[in-house]
Amino acid sequence: MSGDTPSLQRPTTRAARLSAIEQALLTHVVTSQSQLSEILSNQGIEVTQATLSRDLDEMNAVKVRTASGSMAYAIEPMPKHSASSHSSSDANRAKGEQQMTRVLSGLVTSVAAARNLVVVHTPSGAAQYVASVIDKQPMTDILGTIAGDDTVMMICTDDDTARTSAEWLLSLASQGRDKADRA
Template identity: 70%
Template structure:
């Protein structure tokens, strides 16, 4: 009997694949889609080139020249984007694509927004929210199927709950 169980097992879901791609780009220097595909395959995630290309676009990965001259994929927001009371259409569009199938309900409770997700999706949803420059949002806490979005005050919580509901309802 041989033990070939990988150290980290991921479900075969889109959310898990996107998370694995983000983690790979944050922890390694990835210079090509074929290299990224191999990294994912080593984790038991098989992906076509077309899907990988769409995934990279969705998480806003771009090729960037590193200090040593190497061109590699990088993640991150554009520094010129600043927080605003009403996040721009591009932010809303990205969040809609990522979150529309993952948010099942939204409610404001004092300075918190409580977001329910399918089991196992809360941490991914929290991560997506945390990466956006959203005025009045201080951060998130995620469990298995619930995210608490901590807002600066009760009014922001009400505004952000309605905004998030509107964003995930588009499409």
């Protein structure tokens, strides 16, 4: 072995391409689609201009003025909130919480915090769906989720966030159950 560090290998999926585009925009000053296409090509990702244009639009990428005065692509952040912060608009937060309440109320059997982790138990076969709903929420203090068959592990930035997130998830799951019990 030559001692070279292994290069990142990406599958040829749409999700991998979008991830590569996001990474390129975060690590390079990209002023044109042709420049972005070249960066992707160097990573072994061949993409047409039309596909690249659709990807950038879907990712909410816009051209912004840089400090040097030139225009470069940047991903405009989606409205974010954390389980411990109420900084996002009430409408966006309410919509996300309504979706989570619908899912969590029928599929969460228990929630517990352990250090910076939150463990969510579900019926058999439901964990990956619950994790995907959690992942789609724009929460800044949740680093990601890992799902098995009946357990989701949320990785939080710190212990306090994990405790607050566990309480929040349990509250959402209980809200849905309360509504179902009254019906």
